[in-house]
């Protein structure tokens with residue numbers, strides 16, 4: 001799966017008055033390659049509604065949609081997969097519940113997490129938070145570019161894909177890509193971004209900018 005520009009949604013960060021689907025469509029036009037619907041305050045009915053509407057839009061752009069945390073909602077809308085946290089449903093159980101071929105990703109911020117993700121055969125890992133972020137209350141310190149390199153190294157020899165997350169913006173993306181790959185064979189498959197796209201007055205331009213930096217850096221590393 002193309003994880004190169006991985007959009008994680010957060011409706012609370014939208015500019016005042018901007019509808020979620022409008023921002024999502026602009027980000028899709030700008031070239032995001034995968035979308036994760038992340039809802040931290042919505043109740044189940046609201047989460048389901050947002051996920052279903054977002055799925056219909058992503059389908060039109062042929063972009064896979066993943067659901068954060070909730071296997072039941074992923075199943076209900078026929079999502080491409082789920083993204084799980086360390087305290088969500090274990091991967092082996094999610095794997096049993098989801099249709100064959102579903103994508104299951106997991107957040108990791110330590111070597112222990114990455115080793116467990118390898119054992120449980122995650123399809124991809126989200127590594128971070130790399131840098132501090134206003135989007136999520138972090139329960140441990142940001143891992144930094146060096147920490148990211150260490151976690152990537154722990155993926156060597158596996159076919160698990162990896163994206164970095166946390167504080168990633170067009171202004172620091174080149175630094176992230178150059179720094180994290182200089183010490184490992186396992187390169188990043190993509191970057192996951194929330195606020196730099198969602199909170200932007202122009203998500204299309206924001207996505208396009210991130211993608212062109214990612215692609216340009218990929219060619220020289």
Ligand code: TZP
Nearest residue numbers: 129133135166167193194195
């Ligand atoms: N997980 C680790 S950091 C983060 C999540 C969901 C939020 C990243 O948001 P932003 O706005 O891209 O820093």
Ligand code: MG
Nearest residue numbers: 069084085088
């Ligand atoms: Mg979670």
